[in-house]
Amino acid sequence: MTQPLWQKDGIKIDAKIMQFLAGNDVLLDREFFLHDITASKAHVEGLANIGVVGADEAAALKRELDALAEDFRSGAFVLDERHEDGHSAIEARLTERLGDAGRRVHTGRSRNDQILVATRLWLKEKLATLQTLCHDIAQVCLDRAAEAALPLPGYTHLQRAVVSSTAMWFAGFAEGFTDNALRAQQTAVWIDANPLGTAAGYGVNLPLDRAHTTQALGFSRMQVSPVYAQLSRGKFEMAVLESIASALLDLRRMAWDLSLFTTAEFNFVKLPAEYTTGSSIMPNKRNPDVIELLRASYASVAAARCEIEQLLSLPSGYQRDLQFSKGSLFHGVTHGLSALELVPDLLARFQWNEPAMRAAIEPSMYATDVAIEQAAAGVPFRDAYRAAAEAASAAGAGRTPESSLQARVSPGSGHDLKLDQVQQRLDAIRG
Numbered sequence: 001m002t003q004p005l006w007q008k009d010g011i012k013i014d015a016k017i018m019q020f021l022a023g024n025d026v027l028l029d030r031e032f033f034l035h036d037i038t039a040s041k042a043h044v045e046g047l048a049n050i051g052v053v054g055a056d057e058a059a060a061l062k063r064e065l066d067a068l069a070e071d072f073r074s075g076a077f078v079l080d081e082r083h084e085d086g087h088s089a090i091e092a093r094l095t096e097r098l099g100d101a102g103r104r105v106h107t108g109r110s111r112n113d114q115i116l117v118a119t120r121l122w123l124k125e126k127l128a129t130l131q132t133l134c135h136d137i138a139q140v141c142l143d144r145a146a147e148a149a150l151p152l153p154g155y156t157h158l159q160r161a162v163v164s165s166t167a168m169w170f171a172g173f174a175e176g177f178t179d180n181a182l183r184a185q186q187t188a189v190w191i192d193a194n195p196l197g198t199a200a201g202y203g204v205n206l207p208l209d210r211a212h213t214t215q216a217l218g219f220s221r222m223q224v225s226p227v228y229a230q231l232s233r234g235k236f237e238m239a240v241l242e243s244i245a246s247a248l249l250d251l252r253r254m255a256w257d258l259s260l261f262t263t264a265e266f267n268f269v270k271l272p273a274e275y276t277t278g279s280s281i282m283p284n285k286r287n288p289d290v291i292e293l294l295r296a297s298y299a300s301v302a303a304a305r306c307e308i309e310q311l312l313s314l315p316s317g318y319q320r321d322l323q324f325s326k327g328s329l330f331h332g333v334t335h336g337l338s339a340l341e342l343v344p345d346l347l348a349r350f351q352w353n354e355p356a357m358r359a360a361i362e363p364s365m366y367a368t369d370v371a372i373e374q375a376a377a378g379v380p381f382r383d384a385y386r387a388a389a390e391a392a393s394a395a396g397a398g399r400t401p402e403s404s405l406q407a408r409v410s411p412g413s414g415h416d417l418k419l420d421q422v423q424q425r426l427d428a429i430r431g
Helices: 015-022 025-050 055-074 086-098 111-145 167-189 210-216 226-231 235-261 289-311 322-339 343-349 356-360 363-376 381-390 401-409 419-428
Strands: 151-156 159-165
Touching: 025 055, 025 086, 025 210, 025 322, 055 086, 055 343, 086 111, 111 167, 111 226, 111 322, 111 343, 151 167, 151 226, 159 167, 159 401, 167 235, 167 356, 167 419, 226 343, 235 322, 289 322, 322 343, 322 419, 343 419, 356 363, 363 381, 381 401
Parallel strands: none
Antiparallel strands: 151 159
């Protein structure tokens, strides 16, 4: 391992302790490394603006940072256990190439604000991906809701309740994922604050050009208080995980429906073959494994959020406990987004089995229609309710699923889905 940035003369480094301190931090830093380099370039520019490094030194540092980024992308430079973390690797590389100029790159900053800004840039990128995925899922749902509506039993308590439709099913998830896209957008606005220049949480005795780094890194504002920069660590990460979890909660319920609908007992849905797997022992089986893992994915994100929350039982200021939040954040975010990435194609391609769905519509499912009609004619609703309950088995006489849905004129329901309103919201979020 290269010499730690904090090493002092006369203090021996114990290898086992060092391994415990480093953990898998350097491997996780691979995910944030390019953002760390980008932030380092902005920091160099800021140092040049206040005369801490000369123009020639700044140009050389930026050139070598660009070369390091290219070497990392190509595999010529590997971030591994030779380095304590990504920050140390950057400084070691610059010092190796540029000598004293490389040693100046850390002036006015701490590894605390260095990881904060790299993480913040990474989170902004992931929230943009989340927003796009939620938008795409909502759009597929809207497109399929606009198709010819097929009869579909509506369930409460997992019991057949009223007549519904495939269009209503898709419309519900379209609006849900529109909200999820908006939440991703709003979370991105909230965390779009530059922590670079807050150092270890108390500022430094230099007039750092924080306005420049804020603009150069594409942040909408500066995170003003150095103390809050540290207090927000974990808080902002949890907010991103909560945004992903919000989408995965809807996905979990969608996956539950599809898990039921693909069973032989329901037989409402046929999945694309790629979304099923075979049994290792039963030749007759095709299993909806992808659907089941999509259903389970919320747990991974919720666990990541929970771990970070438990780490935050801390006083103000930086504490090393927070190092463990990096792995939770990485695994929660990457798993959640990888699950959502599979959903648009799945929704676009699965097929409804109309005969099976139509056969599942039984006469008693029209009883609510009967009660509402009698109430509209002047019968007190509770009396109409009791009469419809007593004659529930005959409620379907002369009725069809289509006539039930056509009569459902309450805004947002069978005949009046108002997909245009959801589409307008979705377009506004995208815009």
